[in-house]
Amino acid sequence: MSSSQAKIIILVVEEDLSSFTTFTRILARLRGPNGCPWDRKQTHESLKPYLMEEAYEVLQSLEEGNSEKLCEELGDLLLQIGLHAQIASEAGEFDISDVLRRINEKLIRRHPHVFGSLKVSNAEEVALNWEELKQREGRRERSILSDLPRNIPALACSQLIQQRAARVGFDWKEIDGVLDKVGEELKELKQAKDHQQRVREFGDLLFALANVARWLGIDLEGALRMANERFRKRFSYMEEICRRRGISLQSLSLEELDALWEEAKRSLENER
Secondary structure (H helix, E strand, O other), X not given: OOHHHHHHHHXXXXXXXXXXXXXXXXXXXXXXXXXXXXHXXXXXXXXXXXXXXXXXXXXXXXXXXXXXXXXXXHHHHHHHHHHHHHHHHHOOOOOHHHHHHHHHHHHHHOOHHXXXXXXXXXXXXXXXXXXXXXXXXXXXXXXXXXXXXXXXXXXXXXXXXXXXXXXXXXXXXXXXXXHHHHHHHHHHHHOOOOHHHHHHHHHHHHHHHHHHHHHOOOOHHHHHHHHHHHHHHHHHHHHHHHHHHOOOHHHOOHHHHHHHHHHHHHHOOOOO
């Protein structure tokens, strides 16, 4: 190690590594003239895939209930936020302090029941008041659905759409109506006469199922990810059993495959 490298390490170690200021200084150093070639070449556009990846890794750590991993993944997600803010700062657009100021202002402005004199009795009133406040902030001409991100996964988006509509009273009175709607959409799918109509009716069925999940307090994306993982584990178990028994999975009949599937379910029943 050269003396200059040792000096850099000492300088970093002497910083308070739990400080947000240290974090921003490290980012500025990485993006600086003598910084990291990879960090220096990044742009808002090139970082987009990493932002998505890190967000999904945070979700995975939450689903696994792994607090140590969650702590690490939140740091990785924060890194993406910091890099975008640093790039914007270099372009003279805004910096991380502007990001913090705006979110702090928004939190205070949209929680008058905490920072002001407004009285609310439950979380539903808070959500409704949040939408009213957004309308007062110059969004009166815009739909309450207009600022939903375009790139959000479709199933997650359907739940957000329904949540926002429900906040202003556009919702079923009870879950029975939602379940009846699922039956109605399934019937229409069965009656579809061509592929285009089937695509349309299938989408309506998924949208209705998303509404059921919302009513039951189920995160649709999370539930489907867990279902995907259960299938992956069970199917992998089937493949492993076939290898052990010296048989080909493809050679099994449908009845034999069903029996092997049930065996996999029983064997993995404690893995939720």
